[in-house]
Amino acid sequence: MEIFWVLFIPLLGGLLLAVFGTHRNAPELNSLMSFATLIASAVLTTRVISDGSFTAWNEQFFVDAFNVFLVALTAFVGFTTSLFSRPYMRIEQHHGKLSINMLRLYYSMYQLFTFTMLLALLTNNMGILWVAMEAATLTTVLLVSLYRTPASLEAAWKYFILCGVGIAQALFGTILLYFAAEKILGAGGTALLWTHLNEVKGQLEPTVLSLAFVFLLVGYGTKVGLAPLHNWLPDAHAEGPTPVSAVLSGLLLNVALYAVVRSKVLVDGALGTHFAGNLMMGFGQLSVVMAAFFLSRQKDVKRMFAYSSIEHMGLMTFAFGMGGAVATFAGLLHMTVHCLTKSAIFFAVGHAAQQSGTQLMDGIRGLIKTSPSVGWGLALGTLAILGMPPFGVFTSEFMILTTAMHAYPWTMPFLLIALGVAFASIFGQMQRMVFGETTGKRLPHPPALIPVFVHLALVLMLGLYIPPYLADWYRQAAALIG
């Protein structure tokens, strides 16, 4: 029943906002629906904490420690982003960039996008997982091209085609998975259910599964933004409206990585080797290195942070690839803190770009003078994402790097150099944007910065102290993933 509400509320929200999206209070309705989703997912979470994992509706849905934590995170960031988008979209409308009908499209698609992500997380069926991932692309394509500028249309086209082709590979992987499963579980509805597959994973045909995993990794990896399939990501992040960049970076990438990790569990069980892990480590490391070097050459602030997302997703993929209790724990923690920090940065960057009238970093100066809260938000967020000590990103990166140092010492030079390059370039750019002579104007509506500081406070807390139930939760999830 809890699952029903978690999925039904955003779906209903999408339909309601498609009808009432032009109303004056549509932003409030949007936030209200996101808040209701958050409540529903909180109820679901408490049930999983007290009762443990369970399935529902003929086993079509499935909740365990791993996905419920992502459901809670998705609902939370979905809610804070809806709070941020309220003044942000009003300012965009004030600047004449968006018409009222575009706003209706935005609100409606925002809710439907949340729905597809939650569906992808909660479904037990690997086929429906694919359908939901594809639907998540479809709902965001028109959001990326919301401004209808040539650059945004190009970005959306690239996003659609690259992710479409990528996800088609994942479909082929799913077909191969079904092919292997059908031999053991028999034809019909149950052969794609993850819980059933997980029980018989030792008997699945290893050659077919290894081929299936290659396709699944390439397919869902395109959506994670793994190099060399990351081309769509910086464009889509830079050209879409900022709330969309925040949810793409903070949530969609996590959900895609979730799909990869779920597949990895099955393949590991079938193969009994580290084949899947090695592939993920390779792709992850390539992404970290490549993103760091591209990042240093960016002029657009949102593009720069988009590359930083590629870097962090690469690091998480690397951590899950290494496997083992510590690395997986760190990977999960990194998923949480990166999601919170990156969305906070995008919120601050969005308002900074509105003040300066440009996304180019050369045009953004002296934020701390025009609007101290935006300036501090960006400065602290940047320090957090770069892995400076008291913040949670430091904890997770430290755990990932120390594990890698023991298990795979040869990866160290690549990872450390990449992190160093990323640090130097982002830190330098941040300093110039935050301090210096100001060029900005005041905003017509007061910016919404509560979400920024709530996110950063949470990240700070996770760096200093992980509550015991949360740590327990990560450990349980890590044990499931292995």
Add this chain to the structure above:
Amino acid sequence: MPIPFSAQVINMCAALLLLIAFAMLSQRRVLSLINLFALQGLILAVSTTVVAYSSNQHHLYYSAALTLLLKAIVLPVILYKLIHKLDIRWDVETMFNIPTIMLVGLLLVVFSFNLAAPISQMAGTITKSTLGIAMATVLLSFLMMITRSKAVPQVIGFLAMENGLFFAATSATYGMPMVVEMGIALDVLIGMFILGIFFFQIRTAFDSLDLAHMEKLKED
């Protein structure tokens, strides 16, 4: 042992699909491409029906009906309407090196037959020999998407790729579970609508559907 009649029909359908994939690769007219796409959907529906009949898999009749409706009727009609409204019915794309593209296509077919060989041996379906063709169709559609610079042919390549994947699903496993197939069909349909909107937006912004105009977002 002689091959049963139904298997022969399925093999012929598979051969036709491969032929169509090559025809699409070299077809320069947008209108003819849509015709080829509709034909591909029709053959897919026929072969699925034959598989359903010969293997007694009743759910495959539904997916054959779904294929016929969606891929042989609805999507081509939407595409016809689109190119009519966009006034690009008689568009001819300038493509260079068709012979080279065809040769690359041949190599892809050889590659996919090799890749599919170990899997087909494990498959117990009547259609197992066609898995290689299904993979070749997917790869050829992919090649078509890469070599085209206009929006509509790229999308047709994308849809043809989906057809190839569907064929792979029927030839390796007698089709995916019905829920999944319905979901995929829904996604394809919604995707088509969104693309329709998208074409008009691109045309308004660029005055053309030639994607060569889109060269702004590049890393320098």
